[in-house]
Amino acid sequence: MASHNFLLALLLLFHFQKAEPKSMAMASGDSCKRKCRDIKIPYPFGMNKEHCYLDETFEVKCNHSIGSTSLAWIEGGEIDFISLPTHSLRIKGVPHVLFHR
Structure with missing residues (x-):
């Protein structure tokens, strides 16, 4: 199960790089809690x-x-860190893996 979540997280990170600027502008409004x-x-x-x-x-x-805060992800698991610049998504219970380019 943990490896399934890890692979799903990687696929999603690559997927959201293709997001359209129009969608990003729409979602950056004041009404969206960030x-x-x-x-x-x-x-x-x-x-x-x-x-x-x-x-x-x-x-x-x-x-x-x-004592803690996390994001409950619809796809399963709990996210405790998201970074677009480093293409990182950390899911609780999944070992941290560092990839070098």
């Missing part, structure tokens, strides 16, 4: 409203547990 406590939620991920994320595979929900 943080879950200290976790930044960059487009194409989003929550609450359909226009805030690329499609339903990128919808996340803010999860406040006692």
Whole structure:
């Protein structure tokens, strides 16, 4: 299961690089919440409203547990870090792997 989530996360990271600028501008409006406590939620991920994320595979929900915050991902797993510049998505319970170019 963990390897399935890891592969799915990699595929999604490559997929959202193709997002159209028009969609990004639409999702960058003030009505889209872009943080879950200290976790930044960059487009194409989003929550609450359909226009805030690329499609339903990128919808996340803010999860406040006692002492921790994470994003509940519709595709399964909990995300605790997203970075577009480094093409990183960290899912709780999946080992961290570093790739060098």
